[in-house]
Amino acid sequence: MTERLVVIGGDAAGMSAASQARRRRGPEDLNIVAFERGRHVSYSACGIPYLVAGDVTDPDDLVARHPAEFRERQRIDLRLASEVTAIDADRREVVVRDPEREYREPFDQLVIATGGVPRRPEVPGALALGIHGVQTLEDGIRLLGYLDRHRPRRAVVVGGGYIGLEMAEAMLRHGLDVTLVDAAEQPMRTLDPDMSALVADALRQEGGTLRLGETLEGFATSGGRVTAVHTSAGEIPADVVILGLGTRPGSDLARAAGIAIGETGGIRVDRRMRTSVPGIWAAGDCVETFHLVSQRPVAIALGTHANKQGRAAGINIGGGYATFPGVVGTAVSKLCAHEVARTGLSTAEAVAAGFAPYGVVTESTTRAGYFPGARKIRTKIIAERTTGRLLGAQIVGEEGAAKRIDALAVALWHGMTVEEMTSLDLSYAPPFAPVWDPILIAARKAAEALA
């Protein structure tokens, strides 16, 4: 008998799961229905800041695969503008609302890929015109339209994480006066303060203003449109406001259905992406995953994880075997010509996880110092005291700096010590690295600091 797979959410995780299941099981064996509440599926949410900045000129470029491809080539019954409002785990049905009706759809297998919910500040004026989130493709298109119509002069970005910084760059590239507000004393809280200070410097160098340690208290409006941001330290005039406060796991539907939710607020899944209810799977920004260094659950909203998790779920539903063993917390971003990357635990995270860490910062160049285009790269290694085990690493530099984090992420994956890392056979030629690669220098200094 034909089984029915229902997928909630048409973005990276959901559509990867649907595609992988289909690759292994034909339409006669598996019926696949996917519900997406928006109008776009399978697009790069991480690309939205670059659409707004102008690096990407056509929103369609962000779309990896169009609905027709899923429908015609993969025989996936993809229903847009269709929001799942409830999961009935007992009756094995979901409740769906589309512009015309509400109905129930039965499933044998279910994939929950409901993504993240943007954090929105609960302060006066938060619904005013000119205040923009940038989570969905629609959000990005709407913001571009606003910039075009209203030609704002002053932008305030609320939140100094990855999205906040990327949106600060986007606004600077539009020629706006940009102020970034963050409640913490540093932007990029996922970095150690000494490294995030470099990011703050970079933003100032690009012409941005930082208002750190200021809590958002509300928005001043005029005629329903935002005119200023109120913080604990005063008022900042604003013609447009970007909310970059990140997301929380979109686990409400699952929670209401009695599916186990973890301590991070994400849906609990095992390494095969199974939830606590048999036949119900989850993947993407709505789940929590395992941090291989802290050995604790963690919720990280990132497209690459969503893709891998969705793929694993789909392979398993398709009858194969695939796992998502966890993450080491790798991330990368850029701010104009400045590159930022991190992996593993920050010093504060390491302490919270029960480690006694120490940190060493080294400065080097991306190419041999004498080679044209050699750029500065600063690398911080965080290692365990007494053992020298690598716990985390952070990079701030210029062109060619950030992607080096990958070698550190693989070293971290294997629990290498900094002493072992000094022997790593990393590639060397003058256009690509100094004779001691920045990573080797960092490992050496960290090993010497241990001895």
Added chain:
Amino acid sequence: MTERLVVIGGDAAGMSAASQARRRRGPEDLNIVAFERGRHVSYSACGIPYLVAGDVTDPDDLVARHPAEFRERQRIDLRLASEVTAIDADRREVVVRDPEREYREPFDQLVIATGGVPRRPEVPGALALGIHGVQTLEDGIRLLGYLDRHRPRRAVVVGGGYIGLEMAEAMLRHGLDVTLVDAAEQPMRTLDPDMSALVADALRQEGGTLRLGETLEGFATSGGRVTAVHTSAGEIPADVVILGLGTRPGSDLARAAGIAIGETGGIRVDRRMRTSVPGIWAAGDCVETFHLVSQRPVAIALGTHANKQGRAAGINIGGGYATFPGVVGTAVSKLCAHEVARTGLSTAEAVAAGFAPYGVVTESTTRAGYFPGARKIRTKIIAERTTGRLLGAQIVGEEGAAKRIDALAVALWHGMTVEEMTSLDLSYAPPFAPVWDPILIAARKAAEALA
């Protein structure tokens, strides 16, 4: 009593050893004498092609540290233009010849860092003017002088390895007609033929001519100056010839002194860089090292290994403990805008080492496909049949492609399988990678090919 350390060779390995020993033991405890037969010490030999190409304009830029620094700041008795002609292991002395005299110098500890010996073809005309090696800084300066004085129009590069390709680029950048001759059917024999074919295409695209499968038979000369290169397939007119045939380990002195030489022709050393004779150490291009994948000895001439090995020897001589556990065979190079990298074993090397390998080539982009500056990257994974264990990887691409080899080198270091690699937490953001990093795509395809 003060011990005496003698170092033979003033380049990366020798001077690293001397410096590290000095850091741990002061002049009252350790007397250090270093002999260098040339006039320069501690320079980047790998930078010479870029000096010739014009990327680096001052030869002095390639010098990491000057003689005065070693002499004055480190109290190392550095003697230039001083060639060690023999090692007397029994009497613990070396025989030294300088422009004025020959003398013997006693040692308690000895570091042999005699480097590599460039392979020179034993064919008629090989000593003609206009035929240039590019091993030493003097060679590079001499070649630049020749280009300047004689304004050659046609260059022939003999040898299609790293140096050959880098010198082909250098000659193209001087506006010369460039022909590259190699006895093999492919340049870059350290790559698999399907990947080296991409390098050959790149060279043609940049305007070079390839003469493959042609054996060098001699040089035509006129008035003592080269006028053409004779190969098994005919004559190639040449105003200047660059020899890029690589090097062999410079182990003759050691061999004559009765020190054990390995099957590769390099000096045999253990992981602490000790030779077969107590108190005699060796490091750099003159030694053979352990290949961690093939588990066989291998001789690889590369500045980064030389530096690490010299450092390890120096730390050990200084009373510390440091090892050089071996290599996985990582290398990187570029040809104009094309980047080439490899690590581990090629398919042929894997077969020779007793593995049954399979290979998978994937094509992707260095950034998200929609992001400006996304460049093509082709990745080949070589893995073991039945286990999927990674044995090697090769990358040919454009800007941003090659340095990705480092993550693969670390994966190889740990004997990862391609299936495990599909879960690696590599950094993702649109300016830095597609949502599936090229390495993840390569691992996935290799894992699928296994299943």
